[in-house]
Amino acid sequence: MAEAALASWSEGRTKETILAFVDQVTTKGSTFVPVADRIATFDNDGTLWVEQPMPPQFDFVFGHWAEEIKQDPSLAEKQPYKALIEKDPSFLQGVATQEPGTIKALLEAFGRSWKGSTPEEFESQVRGWLATAKQPKLGMRYAELVYKPMIELLDLLRANEFRIFVCSGGGRDFMRVFAEETWGIYKENVIGTAAEYSFIDGKIVRGEHPLGTLDVGPGKPEHIFAQTGRLPLFAGGNADVDIEMLSAAKFSVIVNHDDAEREFAYTSGADASFEKAAELGWTVVSMKDDWNTVF
Amino acid sequence: MAEAALASWSEGRTKETILAFVDQVTTKGSTFVPVADRIATFDNDGTLWVEQPMPPQFDFVFGHWAEEIKQDPSLAEKQPYKALIEKDPSFLQGVATQEPGTIKALLEAFGRSWKGSTPEEFESQVRGWLATAKQPKLGMRYAELVYKPMIELLDLLRANEFRIFVCSGGGRDFMRVFAEETWGIYKENVIGTAAEYSFIDGKIVRGEHPLGTLDVGPGKPEHIFAQTGRLPLFAGGNADVDIEMLSAAKFSVIVNHDDAEREFAYTSGADASFEKAAELGWTVVSMKDDWNTVF
Numbered sequence: 297m298a299e300a301a302l303a304s305w306s307e308g309r310t311k312e313t314i315l316a317f318v319d320q321v322t323t324k325g326s327t328f329v330p331v332a333d334r335i336a337t338f339d340n341d342g343t344l345w346v347e348q349p350m351p352p353q354f355d356f357v358f359g360h361w362a363e364e365i366k367q368d369p370s371l372a373e374k375q376p377y378k379a380l381i382e383k384d385p386s387f388l389q390g391v392a393t394q395e396p397g398t399i400k401a402l403l404e405a406f407g408r409s410w411k412g413s414t415p416e417e418f419e420s421q422v423r424g425w426l427a428t429a430k431q432p433k434l435g436m437r438y439a440e441l442v443y444k445p446m447i448e449l450l451d452l453l454r455a456n457e458f459r460i461f462v463c464s465g466g467g468r469d470f471m472r473v474f475a476e477e478t479w480g481i482y483k484e485n486v487i488g489t490a491a492e493y494s495f496i497d498g499k500i501v502r503g504e505h506p507l508g509t510l511d512v513g514p515g516k517p518e519h520i521f522a523q524t525g526r527l528p529l530f531a532g533g534n535a536d537v538d539i540e541m542l543s544a545a546k547f548s549v550i551v552n553h554d555d556a557e558r559e560f561a562y563t564s565g566a567d568a569s570f571e572k573a574a575e576l577g578w579t580v581v582s583m584k585d586d587w588n589t590v591f
Numbered sequence: 592m593a594e595a596a597l598a599s600w601s602e603g604r605t606k607e608t609i610l611a612f613v614d615q616v617t618t619k620g621s622t623f624v625p626v627a628d629r630i631a632t633f634d635n636d637g638t639l640w641v642e643q644p645m646p647p648q649f650d651f652v653f654g655h656w657a658e659e660i661k662q663d664p665s666l667a668e669k670q671p672y673k674a675l676i677e678k679d680p681s682f683l684q685g686v687a688t689q690e691p692g693t694i695k696a697l698l699e700a701f702g703r704s705w706k707g708s709t710p711e712e713f714e715s716q717v718r719g720w721l722a723t724a725k726q727p728k729l730g731m732r733y734a735e736l737v738y739k740p741m742i743e744l745l746d747l748l749r750a751n752e753f754r755i756f757v758c759s760g761g762g763r764d765f766m767r768v769f770a771e772e773t774w775g776i777y778k779e780n781v782i783g784t785a786a787e788y789s790f791i792d793g794k795i796v797r798g799e800h801p802l803g804t805l806d807v808g809p810g811k812p813e814h815i816f817a818q819t820g821r822l823p824l825f826a827g828g829n830a831d832v833d834i835e836m837l838s839a840a841k842f843s844v845i846v847n848h849d850d851a852e853r854e855f856a857y858t859s860g861a862d863a864s865f866e867k868a869a870e871l872g873w874t875v876v877s878m879k880d881d882w883n884t885v886f
Binding site: 415469482483492495496514518522540543 | 627710754763764771777778779785788789790791793795803809810812813816817818819820835838839
């Protein structure tokens with residue numbers, strides 16, 4: 297193990313527990329895990345980058361929809377466009393709690409906006425947003441708001457022959473645009489909620505409906521199994537929608553956003569997961585105490 | 592490139608064409624392809640192993656269904672069980688041509704047989720079959736009927752930093768059982784037709800219906816894009832159900848089964864693909880002339 301492993305992590309019990317687990321599964325003996333089974337899966341929003349005041353993908357999507365409303369003002373009468381115009385916080389709350397009406401309205405709007413588009417068109421839109429949009433409180437571009445300690449954790453696992461997958465409720469194709477440069481993992485290692493695509497006239501073209509379940513809650517282990525044929529050895533998350541993924545893993549870390557000064561302090565959308573963490577012995581990562589650097 | 596690359600391939604135009612392509616995309620210059628884009632996808636039945644008199648998975652499935660008919664003789668009245676009892680060759684023909692009624696009957700029977708099972712139960716059944724079943728003409732176990740020249744081709748591509756995926760109309764979970772020992776690729780690099788799974792009480796449990804489209808025809812590039820976020824740089828196939836995948840790739844090889852002595856000689860289910868090969872300049876691999884060793 298490299299001397300500098302987890303350099304942005306403060307010395308203490310959390311760092312020791314993670315290093316000890318990696319050491320156990322890679323050292324010959326009763327706790328050894330063959331390389332083939334070394335799958336690590338990480339949530340994205342709030343686990344690998346900032347998710348306040350809303351997951352960054354919404355900033356991209358809402359910007360796109362604001363342009364659509366300009367083209368077609370009648371959209372402003374219905375959801376989710378109405379919530380966007382009115383800056384209605386209860387709508388985002390409905391996303392966090394997976395309120396069925398909210399999710400349905402969102403999925404219909406996604407279908408409407410990108411139906412018939414090619415991956416190249418979508419990638420170009422996401423790249424345009426990445427290059428310009430800034431997080432309102434921290435004033436930095438979103439790609440700069442990836443947690444340095446988590447990137448070091450990916451590096452540590454990779455150095456120990458783990459295969460890293462990101463598994464987010466967010467859009468698979470959205471994350472795939474920046475996965476290779478941001479996380480050092482190939483597009484095929486990104487798992488997320490995704491649309492159906494068809495191969496028409498030699499091109500991949502986006503359909504209107506999602507493929508399979510949403511990648512939240514039980515959908516996370518379902519998507520992970522579908523993509524990899526395994527459940528994770530190591531998992532990282534930060535919210536209630538990660539509970540099933542973290543429960544399915546042999547070793548789990550959960551990020552506690554308790555650092556109002558350097559990032560944000562909140563527990564909304566994560567209360568049940570911290571109860572579960574105590575019950576099942578997951579390793580709780582305090583941003584304030586366990587990370588000497590955040591970005 | 593290793594001296595012994597493609598050792599089981601006879602010297603000649605086919606081998607030279609493959610080696611030249613790999614050389615081109617890995618040598619700095621106008622034809623260079625970045626490592627991230629080096630995706631290679633291969634069909635399985637008839638491309639990586641024997642598919643006559645029927646794809647080996649049918650031998651496994653039909654054995655399973657024969658046991659089910661013993662338990663419940665009323666099954667013998669309906670398809671696909673009836674065709675199995677009557678050894679009806681037109682049924683298998685309907686599979687090859689993707690006849691809708693045949694496919695529907697098959698999918699219902701798959702759903703009925705494995706609904707509610709865990710991946711561990713299914714894997715144990717496939718391993719039992721692999722250890723004992725033999726191909727009727729060649730008298731060898733199916734795992735021994737993988738084409739040695741194709742394994743060498745996978746090795747050549749891997750040595751040149753391609754990531755190898757198998758993409759078959761056959762069952763994803765069936766192939767994942769033996770992928771790692773047979774092809775040297777992880778389970779996550781196997782793409783195929785698959786059932787929906789649910790995460791229930793901490794376990795992955797198989798559902799009744801397929802997830803998305805069947806992995807044949809246009810379904811192949813659709814599944815490849817869903818799994819990897821890319822279309823292939825290199826693809827290998829042997830049949831009409833591979834046409835869209837081979838068309839989507841930058842460089843394609845198609846295996847011609849013209850070796851009645853060492854394997855089989857047939858063109859059924861592949862006529863349109865050889866027309867397309869001539870039209871689009873795919874590299875046709877003659878088993879008889881291009882392979883000095885088959886198994």
